[in-house]
Amino acid sequence: MNKSKFTQKNVVRSCTLSSTHQNPILLMLNPNTKFIDIMKLIQIVWRQNADQLRLFLCDGTEIEETDLINIKKGTHLFALLKNEEKDLMNLKLGYDIIKRIGEGGQALVFLGKHKVTNELVAIKKVSAATQQDQALEMLEQESLILKQLDHQNIVKLYEKFVCSESKEVILIMEYLHGGQLLAQANSQLTEVQAKHFSNQIVDAIAYCHERKIVHCDLKLENIMLSTPSQKSIKIIDFGVSNYFGQPFDKDNILGTLSYLAPEVLSTSYKFIQPGQDVWAIGCIIYGLVFGKLPFEGNSPSETYRNILSCNYQIPKKSVSKELMHLLSIIFVANPKERANIFDIQSHRWLNEHAKILKLNINGINIRIGRSSSVVKMHSTRKSNDEDYGQVISQRKIACSRRSVTRLDKISFVVKYK
Template identity: 75%
Template sequence: MSSTKFTMQSYVRSCTLISTNQNPIRLMLNPNTKFSDVAKLIQIVWRQNAQQLRLFLIDGTEIEEKDLISIKKGTTLYAQLKNDESDLSNLKFEYDIVKRVGEGGQGIIFLGKHKETKELVAIKKISSSTWQDQDMEILEQESLILKQLDHKNIVKLYEKFTYPNQKEVIMVMEYLQGGSLLTQANSKLTEGEAKHFSRQVVEAIAYCHERKIIHCDLKLENIMLSSLSCKDIKIIDFGVSNYAGQPLVTENVVGTLSYLAPEVLSSSYKFIQPGQDVWAVGCIIYGLVFGKLPFDGNSPSETYRNIIQCNYQITKKSVSKELIHLLSIIFVVNPKERANIFDVLSHNWFREQLKIFKLNFSGINVRIGRSSSVAKMYSSRKSYDEDQGLVISQRKIVFSRRSVTRLDKVPFGAKIK
């Protein structure tokens, strides 16, 4: 009885491997080819020790090791080599700077294009001649956290280049073209549309909190639309993010006043807590539905007072009962009594069909503030001057920060009022 002779020849495919400033390599792929095999070939032919190897199709699509088996004969693959993060030439050889697109408190944002794959990226350049070692460690924290996160609604970090001698860090990140969610927060946005955006934010933060990662600076400006043609969002700017339970690294409150939870404004707040993200999520939901932020006043002192007294208003006559209840369990002064992000995610506002009802009130504004005891506690504060002193007295508040990949420029006057 004759047996059929098995051959692997039909499974072997000849491909071309290219990289910047290197001669092309003929790459033979079989069902057992691994990234380590490709790295060994690169080491022999190009004399490059690729510690971290990424492979792309010419159209910019990144392929993983499991995808090698499906690569067709004649395909050209681009190899991105990363031998040493301190080698500035890696960035210059791999990317072209298209234009400057934004600027924040610590860095400048450029639009870049990969020279071979033509993939668009956001390049954040952070530099300072006055940095101390501690400052470099803080910057390292952002990239370390982003490398742990892989969620469809969180910006992706592709590469990081650190140049200690030049006091410079460059981060190559996913390019988001749709602008910030701040541009969507207006009175014309329906509650259903606000829910669509809000659900994505909550799902991403729940993913972070599962891993004990707290964003610490959630706001509409730090939520970007992936493109102008879709409603998918990405959370950006993990520059001050940290792990739950970690001590604060500064005496100052870092964040944006309008989104800060009451406990963050207290001098007794010493450790990172998930509740501060939940409060900020509530502000984002409110901003999307009502077109303004819940605690904003005519002055910083009034905003501060509204936060610590938990004074906010329902400024639309037609809203759902589920939304009002959701806000009521988020905007709670005591963080131990506040809903956590998983309570928010499972709330009926996200699970049920929208049911709108008419509120029965003569005016437009209805006060929802939950903590009457807190309001009484601060009722003795009489003058505007005293209030102004209160804002700054114990801890300095940083009212605005940079965005890692904020590619839009929103004039101050156009922001939520």
Template identity: 60%
Template sequence: MSIPKFTMSKQVRYCTLITLNYHPLCLLLNQNTKFSDIMKLIKIGWRRNLKSLRLFKPDGTEVEEGDLINIKRGTTLYAELSNEDIKPNIIQQQYDIIKKIGEGGQGIVLLGKHKNTKELVALKVITLKTWQGQETKGISQEQQILNVLDHKNIVKLHQSYVTQNQREIIMVMEYLNGGSLLNQANSKLSEGDAKSYSKQIVDAIAYCHENNIVHCDLKLENIMLTAPNSKEIKIIDFGVSSYAGQQILTDSVVGTLSYLAPEVLSSQQYKCIQPSQDVWAVGCIIYGLVFGRLPFDGSNPSETYRNIIQCNYGIPKKNVSIELKNLLSQIFVNHPKERLNIFDIQNHSWFKEQPKLFKLPFRNGRSSSVSKLNSYRQYQDEDQIIVVSQRKIVCSRRSITRCDKVLFFNKMK
């Protein structure tokens, strides 16, 4: 996409101007640039006549007109336009909108900054018109569930609003900027680090199940690090979550295929929401963190479907603990009643096992331990090759949000 340019005299620095619903503009700043010049650029590039303009840096700091001279080359600036159509009144009154940080089937997620406290928040805007045929009660269930949950590893809901015209629900949530665990699973993550992340996930889901709540869409993308250098995680996106035992009224598959339990794919068994489906997804997440790929992913959705139904998975690493293999074998069980529950997983020996150190006996001269070390390194190299070769499979898996189950089964067969 070409970026329109607005020519100013004494060109000095190239910057990028971004706002919601419009393509980026190339902004040329010099020592004489004023807000009025930028508004002229917006009139040409975005065809918007503005009475006022506010600019923000990526970290949420507001840029005053006098600060333009200090903006460095290559900086991205976010423009808040007056009367922006996408912003409900409540957001205009309390928050400065910096940028869009996410988008899904329910709506969009915006990065906002409170005008008084300067706190950065995530604003999830659910547009009711995108949920045709559903009750408002069902749409607002996420906020009801988050109001109940209070756990250090679950995203916090600060406030929620329904706009005056009843067309949108807005949830003000804590802002997590460390990225998803999918990025960690695609790297060379040690079993110890995978265990540290997994324990937080298991503790959070155990808390949910204690409160009779099933997430229903657990996956690496829905687990966020709180900050770039942090090891603390929080589970997000309770948009399709429900209460255990709640009857399934429609023939629909909700979730992501690679993480779906066999009973969810079976029209005969999946009559109500079951905690066992979260347990299966937790097993997929643990597997993904340790091995860098998902356990049942095939070359196409049909193969993935068959692998799930048949519990067909492998152990691509040689140097993993027996306890981990044992845990996975008790999670990936076809019948949900024979599967471990989340509390069994909490107490499993894998989480109590201490990391084993690789020791070499040192001797004078050449030793057979050298060959052992070389063999150990070779296993590590092979594992790394396997992880790298599977990255495309992890990133290319398909997601099923809400689709007709009958048609889906016909395609799989």
């Protein structure tokens, strides 16, 4: 936490302290308050003994004991409590491991079952001994953020355990077995079906943005179906998520190139902003409707150039005016001019039964991009048979899951400039 210019040396301040599954309590901070004093209060009010206490602001900034003097009246603090012995006992007594269902990197994923409720869960074990510090920080960030989120279309993190003896981090998460939404993204999916999935995605991200959280790696691979028979989705993988306004690492771009917004690839981008999620949602909607990604080129350099110039095409198929307008207000290079998630949430394509038009292409290729798309959408209202365009790229979405890609921005720009 950055120290403020002023300290509350002689002031008693009333703050709110909350924690997972606990009612908020009033915390009175005086100039001599220490963590041990807060832990004693927690023991009395919440009846919890903790071996370790960590405090966070609402934006995710961690508070050290020396920072308590700078906390202002009315501040809301979030407490993360750790009792390792009790946690491990709860894990052993609470769950049975049925079988291993996946692995990746240093993580193993098991199918587990709660011994009392019989609820199926995914148990993810990560070896802390072989992980780099940055990877562990991302895991900690993911668990902290997921603990704050409770939405029907976001994967749930039930519990997190840290075992210092075996040097493992164990996450108990909601079990999803319907497969990736990527499998649904093909040219046979209708707009109505695509709209069903898109509404759920937009609602979930609007919920996140209300809480100042940016996912930062939205893509079809990070959206799962709850079950094979249901059409409800869950957004997963908050490993690189962050809060509005947090510093952006210019040396490493976290995400997947085909879904990255133009500003993220710019050397002038300094802070995490929600517009990058909106851009990625546009790519997801486009992928669901057309079965391919809007800026995907035959090479990374072509994809890179397409993103920076907002160069996307509308394939040869029936499409609604409402969808065209929605894409035109999402794929805008300047994030300040781009629609926000609440504009998308209230857009008529997601809320009305859109009229599907037959495109009359007649062999004409028209580029649909930032500079012309809004003008073209206004002109389509004058005529239902106006020509739009054919797709240039024949690339299809890769059907294999892509992990988070780290791109060195400087070398990438030089290489593909």
